[in-house]
Amino acid sequence: MANLLEIRDLWVEVEGREVLKGISLEIPVGETHIIFGRNGSGKTTLLMTIMGFPTYKVKHGQIIFKGEDITHLPPYERAKRGIGIMFQRPPTIKGVKLREILKLCAKENGVKIEELARAFQFEHFLDREVNKGFSGGELKKSELLQLLIQDPDLVLLDEPESGVDLENIHLIGEMIKKLLQKDTHRPRKKSGLIITHTGFILKYVAADLGYVIMNGEIYCKGNPIEIFEGIQKFGYEGCQQCLRRCEF
Amino acid sequence: MAEKKIDLKAFKSAKEAKVPEDLSKLSPEERERLRLLGLDENIPHEGEYVQVDAKPLLCRRKVEGLEVMPISQALKSFDKIGDYLWKAVSPEKDEFTKAAAEDLDDGYFIRVLPGYKLVYPVQTCLYIRTDEIAQKVHNIVIVEEGAELNLITSCSVHPHISSALHIGISEFYVKKGGKLTFTMVHMWGEKVAVRPRTGIIVEEGGTYVSTYVSLFPVNTIQTAPVCRLTGEGARASFATIIANHPGSHIDIGGEVHLEAENTRTEIISRNVVYGGINIARGKIIAKAPKVKGHLECQGLMLSDEGLMMAIPELDSHYSDVELTHEAAVGKIAREEVEYLMARGLTEDEATSLIVKGFLSVKIEGLSQELQKQIDKTLELAKLGF
Numbered sequence: 001m002a003n004l005l006e007i008r009d010l011w012v013e014v015e016g017r018e019v020l021k022g023i024s025l026e027i028p029v030g031e032t033h034i035i036f037g038r039n040g041s042g043k044t045t046l047l048m049t050i051m052g053f054p055t056y057k058v059k060h061g062q063i064i065f066k067g068e069d070i071t072h073l074p075p076y077e078r079a080k081r082g083i084g085i086m087f088q089r090p091p092t093i094k095g096v097k098l099r100e101i102l103k104l105c106a107k108e109n110g111v112k113i114e115e116l117a118r119a120f121q122f123e124h125f126l127d128r129e130v131n132k133g134f135s136g137g138e139l140k141k142s143e144l145l146q147l148l149i150q151d152p153d154l155v156l157l158d159e160p161e162s163g164v165d166l167e168n169i170h171l172i173g174e175m176i177k178k179l180l181q182k183d184t185h186r187p188r189k190k191s192g193l194i195i196t197h198t199g200f201i202l203k204y205v206a207a208d209l210g211y212v213i214m215n216g217e218i219y220c221k222g223n224p225i226e227i228f229e230g231i232q233k234f235g236y237e238g239c240q241q242c243l244r245r246c247e248f
Numbered sequence: 249m250a251e252k253k254i255d256l257k258a259f260k261s262a263k264e265a266k267v268p269e270d271l272s273k274l275s276p277e278e279r280e281r282l283r284l285l286g287l288d289e290n291i292p293h294e295g296e297y298v299q300v301d302a303k304p305l306l307c308r309r310k311v312e313g314l315e316v317m318p319i320s321q322a323l324k325s326f327d328k329i330g331d332y333l334w335k336a337v338s339p340e341k342d343e344f345t346k347a348a349a350e351d352l353d354d355g356y357f358i359r360v361l362p363g364y365k366l367v368y369p370v371q372t373c374l375y376i377r378t379d380e381i382a383q384k385v386h387n388i389v390i391v392e393e394g395a396e397l398n399l400i401t402s403c404s405v406h407p408h409i410s411s412a413l414h415i416g417i418s419e420f421y422v423k424k425g426g427k428l429t430f431t432m433v434h435m436w437g438e439k440v441a442v443r444p445r446t447g448i449i450v451e452e453g454g455t456y457v458s459t460y461v462s463l464f465p466v467n468t469i470q471t472a473p474v475c476r477l478t479g480e481g482a483r484a485s486f487a488t489i490i491a492n493h494p495g496s497h498i499d500i501g502g503e504v505h506l507e508a509e510n511t512r513t514e515i516i517s518r519n520v521v522y523g524g525i526n527i528a529r530g531k532i533i534a535k536a537p538k539v540k541g542h543l544e545c546q547g548l549m550l551s552d553e554g555l556m557m558a559i560p561e562l563d564s565h566y567s568d569v570e571l572t573h574e575a576a577v578g579k580i581a582r583e584e585v586e587y588l589m590a591r592g593l594t595e596d597e598a599t600s601l602i603v604k605g606f607l608s609v610k611i612e613g614l615s616q617e618l619q620k621q622i623d624k625t626l627e628l629a630k631l632g633f
Contacts, residue, residue, distance in 0.1 A: 053586050079592035087590075091583045095605030104601075105591050129605075150591060 136163025173204025336447025452479025494523030
């Protein structure tokens, strides 16, 4: 299977501080990968760099998407090529309604905004100012609805389960599954990269491969469930002492 | 910041201007401009008044309970005119009121009889067509007891005018339980100086809702309407939406006097500064107990080549009042632009959507055409930050 995304020896600085130190990974078409790591380990930096935000400065290395080097493209060019991101803390934009953003996200893919919003019990939010006064779960639903309409080939999810109450986590899991075509048989076309520090999302969304990031480096790669269980048992301390580390 | 000086002697009298006999004689370009400003056959109106330079060209009412006429006519035919003329604005206020008091170039008189609640707006338009004139109008609006009026006034100039001055004296009276919704849309030109002088008196249980929109370049506007809430339970709200362009000097105030118990007011101002000087003033004066007032002024600076001043003022003569204000001036938040860029918008597209959102205070009774025109203008504007 061809790789949708390839990251080669990526070194990234944020405000003069080196955050990512030589990250390499590959996500084949149709696969979902998950990255575990403490807060501050560099997980979000990796996602933001893949999306191309200018605060995240690539010092060395390459980001290849669909065979094209996109390392220096602005975010909207990456969005047009099929990368979409779910923000952990999306901003409020005064006077701009969710519906307006959804209309702008929509490609000519025939996705009906009303229909999709109703399917996830979110139609009452369409004419509200985007993200204003939304609860944790509502923020996630708003983000996922935007992504479902944007319909990207690579979905970047930043802590999708954070701040979501138990009542909503199931529905959010369903939205992510739809986004990643988990309900269809392989071969799937959509790929995902999920970052999490609790790992809780694995209960709702299956991943093909897991990584542990610490101090801006990949410490471990393997079966996501096994990695998650290891972290639950031994904590990230365990990862730090793990001898497998040298393989990466 | 000193007021931009205007030499009244530099302008000719509007009465000297040659004005066509009727609106159909205006050029297609002018008619299109007036249409954009709401003078559109397809938009339902209860009444219309159009004045070109010093001459009323259109004056009609379509429903009962409404009186629309040039003020020159009301001065002769409305026997109580003395109770209203120069009662909410003093002719001695400044050189502009004096000039209008000495030499009037007409204006509109609108009165809604007691108990009549008009459904559609009354549209008025004050248009300057001739170069280098001063148009000095005096408008009086009376909403009698229990009546309701939605009034839209658009002001504009001939697209190719090189300089002009507009002085507009407006006196609005809202009687017991009445409601006046007043929307003013300005589309002046880069060489036009504008000096509106407005006074509003709202009686017991009455409501005054004002929206002022100016998104196009202008030389200078300076105005500070004074609204007195004289009767218990009266309310007033002011919304001002301004795009300040390089070379424009816009100084907009608003002063509300809470003179009776349980009166309330809200003054909201949104300003986008592309350049030039923008001053947003607001003042609430509590002259009675148990009153409430809130001032909100927000400015978005899109350039370092301009000045934005927010000057809120709250005065109280009593302890049992609730007066608040909030003011904020800043640039567009980077994270908002990046958020939209991640959804596929270019930096310019993201910026103009944010600006549009910032200015989108809901405007009641505005024609769809004008709303579209405003949106188009905002989208076309090339912005940086």
